[in-house]
Amino acid sequence: MTDLQKRGDRSPVPTDWTYAPAPESTDIVRLQERYGLYVGGEWLETKDQFTTIAPRDESPLAEVGQASEADVQNAVAAAREAFKSWSKLPATERAKYLFRIARILAERSREFAVLESLNGGKPIKESRDVDLPLAAAHFFYYAGWADKLEYAYPNRSPKPLGVAGQIIPWNFPLLMLAWKIAPALACGNTVVLKPAETTPLTALLFADVCRQAEVPPGVVNIVTGDGSTGAHLVRSEGIGKVAFTGSTEVGKAIQRELAGRDISLTLELGGKAANIVFEDCALDQAVEGIVNGIYFNQGHVCCAGSRLLVQESIHDQLVRKLKRRMSTLRVGDPLDKNTDVGAINSKAQLDRITELVQAGTDEGAELYQPPCRLPEKGWWFAPTVFTNVAQSHRIAQEEIFGPVLSVLTFRTPDEAVEKANNTMYGLSAGIWTEKGSRILWMADRLRAGVVWGNTFNRFDPASPFGGYKESGFGREGGRHGLEAYLRFE
Amino acid sequence: MAQAPVLPRGFELPLKQRLPRVGAIDQVAVEERAADLAKRSIKKEAKVWALELAIRCCDLTTLEGQDTPGKVAALCSKAIRPDPLDANVPSVAAICVYPNLIPAAKERLAGSGVKVASVATAFPSGQSPLGVKLRDVEDAVAMGADEIDMVIDRGAFLSGRYAKVFDEIVKVKEACGDAHLKVILEVSELGTYDNVRRASLLAMAADADFIKTSTGKLPGAATLPAQLVMLEAIRDVYEETGRKVGMKSAGGIRAAKNAIQYLVQVHETLGPDWLTPDLYRIGASSLVNDILMQLRKEKTGAYQSKDYFTND
Numbered sequence: 001m002t003d004l005q006k007r008g009d010r011s012p013v014p015t016d017w018t019y020a021p022a023p024e025s026t027d028i029v030r031l032q033e034r035y036g037l038y039v040g041g042e043w044l045e046t047k048d049q050f051t052t053i054a055p056r057d058e059s060p061l062a063e064v065g066q067a068s069e070a071d072v073q074n075a076v077a078a079a080r081e082a083f084k085s086w087s088k089l090p091a092t093e094r095a096k097y098l099f100r101i102a103r104i105l106a107e108r109s110r111e112f113a114v115l116e117s118l119n120g121g122k123p124i125k126e127s128r129d130v131d132l133p134l135a136a137a138h139f140f141y142y143a144g145w146a147d148k149l150e151y152a153y154p155n156r157s158p159k160p161l162g163v164a165g166q167i168i169p170w171n172f173p174l175l176m177l178a179w180k181i182a183p184a185l186a187c188g189n190t191v192v193l194k195p196a197e198t199t200p201l202t203a204l205l206f207a208d209v210c211r212q213a214e215v216p217p218g219v220v221n222i223v224t225g226d227g228s229t230g231a232h233l234v235r236s237e238g239i240g241k242v243a244f245t246g247s248t249e250v251g252k253a254i255q256r257e258l259a260g261r262d263i264s265l266t267l268e269l270g271g272k273a274a275n276i277v278f279e280d281c282a283l284d285q286a287v288e289g290i291v292n293g294i295y296f297n298q299g300h301v302c303c304a305g306s307r308l309l310v311q312e313s314i315h316d317q318l319v320r321k322l323k324r325r326m327s328t329l330r331v332g333d334p335l336d337k338n339t340d341v342g343a344i345n346s347k348a349q350l351d352r353i354t355e356l357v358q359a360g361t362d363e364g365a366e367l368y369q370p371p372c373r374l375p376e377k378g379w380w381f382a383p384t385v386f387t388n389v390a391q392s393h394r395i396a397q398e399e400i401f402g403p404v405l406s407v408l409t410f411r412t413p414d415e416a417v418e419k420a421n422n423t424m425y426g427l428s429a430g431i432w433t434e435k436g437s438r439i440l441w442m443a444d445r446l447r448a449g450v451v452w453g454n455t456f457n458r459f460d461p462a463s464p465f466g467g468y469k470e471s472g473f474g475r476e477g478g479r480h481g482l483e484a485y486l487r488f489e
Numbered sequence: 490m491a492q493a494p495v496l497p498r499g500f501e502l503p504l505k506q507r508l509p510r511v512g513a514i515d516q517v518a519v520e521e522r523a524a525d526l527a528k529r530s531i532k533k534e535a536k537v538w539a540l541e542l543a544i545r546c547c548d549l550t551t552l553e554g555q556d557t558p559g560k561v562a563a564l565c566s567k568a569i570r571p572d573p574l575d576a577n578v579p580s581v582a583a584i585c586v587y588p589n590l591i592p593a594a595k596e597r598l599a600g601s602g603v604k605v606a607s608v609a610t611a612f613p614s615g616q617s618p619l620g621v622k623l624r625d626v627e628d629a630v631a632m633g634a635d636e637i638d639m640v641i642d643r644g645a646f647l648s649g650r651y652a653k654v655f656d657e658i659v660k661v662k663e664a665c666g667d668a669h670l671k672v673i674l675e676v677s678e679l680g681t682y683d684n685v686r687r688a689s690l691l692a693m694a695a696d697a698d699f700i701k702t703s704t705g706k707l708p709g710a711a712t713l714p715a716q717l718v719m720l721e722a723i724r725d726v727y728e729e730t731g732r733k734v735g736m737k738s739a740g741g742i743r744a745a746k747n748a749i750q751y752l753v754q755v756h757e758t759l760g761p762d763w764l765t766p767d768l769y770r771i772g773a774s775s776l777v778n779d780i781l782m783q784l785r786k787e788k789t790g791a792y793q794s795k796d797y798f799t800n801d
Contacts, residue, residue, distance in 0.1 A: 022530035285518035337530040
């Protein structure tokens with residue numbers, strides 16, 4: 001019995017289960033100290049540079065080129081030159097390059113995922129399980145369309161537009177690059193792409209993928225820089241198309257700039273999506289969907305479900321469940337495999353979130369944040385939910401682009417539709433109900449480009465994405481996404 | 490705000506008034522959430538802690554026609570001291586056997602703190618008259634079982650006779666006396682997650698101490714989504730009534746890695762309060778040795794062959 005007694009003496013077993021850190025190794029990423037611009041298949045030095053940093057600890061990662069007007073002109077010229085042969089290439093040949101890019105992205109996905117989390121601040125599990133698989137899937141998908149354009153648009157002689165100037169945001173840097181570049185190349189265009197100022201690194205690494213895939217020089221050009229670089233790109237002569245994803249404010253400026261010029265434009269802008277929860281829904285799964293809808297990628301998602309519309313009869317129960325679930329969200333190092341909510345992308349964005357949350361409190365909404373210890377360095381914002389929100393509050397109207405949810409209530413399906421549509425945006429919406437017929441009834445009436453039923457933030461290359469009203473125009477993804485890069489004779 | 494109970498046919502009166510609404514389960518979403526939680530990366534001291542917890546929560550099980558007192562006695566020794574070479578490895582929670590083997594188990598486990606659980610109520614099908622089932626339970630309790638693992642009448646449940654299922658559980662609970670009652674839903678026979686949730690609530694309303702996924706006699710038993718649905722039902726009952734009902738997953742959990750996934754789910758769904766053998770059990774026969782292998786690896790840095798761990 002001695003052994004048994006020894007066991008009895010064992011120190012009491014702790015009841016607290018703290019997960020040990022599970023950091024993804026960054027060894028796979030080899031960063032250069034300094035990056036130029038990728039133009040005409042070569043790296044060009046710029047006069048000025050800026051430092052790109054890691055939002056998780058504000059540490060510098062690399063020096064990146066600030067493209068001037070002349071640099072942008074060079075890139076556009078290289079793309080024009082490449083267009084001559086690229087657009088004449090048999091479509092099956094173009095497809096081959098796209099398939100190659102897709103395969104290389106899949107092969108190097110860990111490297112890209114780590115770099116994406118490092119430079120952007122998003123949790124590694126998201127870049128690993130969402131961004132990278134989807135980016136590769138986009139190239140695979142549009143590779144398949146390249147030689148079938150005549151079938152997509154029978155008797156309309158689809159032709160490429162020329163050089164596409166593409167400006168992408170910092171929330172899904174590589175995925176947005178894939179959304180832009182894949183259909184453009186499949187349709188026979190060449191591109192000059194400007195990644196966001198804060199997240200240029202995966203785009204620069206993508207240049208290496210183009211080299212590896214032996215994409216002809218000038219077909220893909222990457223120019224880094226701040227807003228002025230984007231402005232030069234939009235103003236430059238020689239482009240046939242502008243595709244922009246970003247804020248509504250900049251989108252409007254681009255549209256003004258292009259007025260009177262024969263340049264095709266697509267804009268994918270802000271959103272303030274309603275996530276509508278009916279009393280008959282599968283409640284615990286709806287809570288998961290709400291959490292995924294707003295805390296995915298720290299809420300840096302244009303189609304985030306930032307307005308929760310709950311049927312009044314289940315409001316208290318749902319909010320209780322939501323708060324409990326929020327308390328299990330793990331906020332911290334984006335490179336930790338167990339992190340659910342990572343770092344805010346930039347100081348400027350953190351300031352904007354902080355300001356709007358303050359406005360919410362000032363206007364009388366009730367704030368809740370689960371207790372969580374935020375790291376000292378870097379930029380962080382605890383998952384936040386506001387209850388008691390009125391439709392007229394700023395937090396119910398303006399896009400926060402952060403982990404902040406506003407809860408409103410409704411009584412009837414009609415009221416839900418009316419409240420959901422009563423916004424200047426119209427990018428996405430979610431409906432949670434056990435009634436299939438109600439999902440269809442609602443989807444008919446919601447003025448939003450994407451309507452999810454009993455899910456949220458699901459993307460597929462075959463499914464078109466885009467907005468109503470101030471959320472922009474044009475569609476990306478699916479067969480619809482081709483149209484943005486074609487003209488018809 | 491109190492929610493009026495929404496109850497299915499046959500479900501109306503006997504249930505406690507504050508039972509939460511039955512509600513629905515979305516299959517796609519619940520499977521997605523379960524898959525998501527299964528990706529948690531548990532390392533180092535957190536892993537050792539989880540592995541030891543898995544042993545402490547284990548119901549070491551043998552439910553074979555060929556079980557003998559000798560075999561059960563051997564298993565009991567294993568239950569008390571799973572790793573002969575390492576006295577720091579804790580004992581398992583209980584031994585789970587057929588009623589005839591209770592005396593043999595009782596004798597060997599005396600003074601060890603390891604409980605004896607017995608299956609009863611015409612296990613595994615439950616397709617016998619109520620009188621037989623109750624007698625089964627009474628005999629098991631009389632022979633010294635600390636815990637009774639009963640099966641629900643799936644035939645009655647699937648034909649919508651919920652009240653029959655409910656009444657049977659109530660009567661079995663009475664027959665248990667002081668013994669703890671675990672109610673086996675046999676989720677792989679229920680067909681839908683909606684049914685899993687409904688059966689969970691029904692068993693809890695009938696005063697089950699634990700709800701349990703499976704008999705272990707069928708494939709596709711204790712899946713992660715099925716456990717998640719049951720844990721969420723337990724959580725709803727706790728939030729509505731303050732009552733803590735236990736959870737037992739049994740059937741098909743063989744690897745230490747899987748055991749950790751089940752524990753993570755409990756941790757993130759019900760919280761740390763449930764991470765105790767009083768409220769969470771894993772029914773398994775071959776799991777313990779895989780855990781021992783992992784623990785030895787964490788301590789020595791090297792995997793050892795199966796021959797370094799006793800089979801029973």
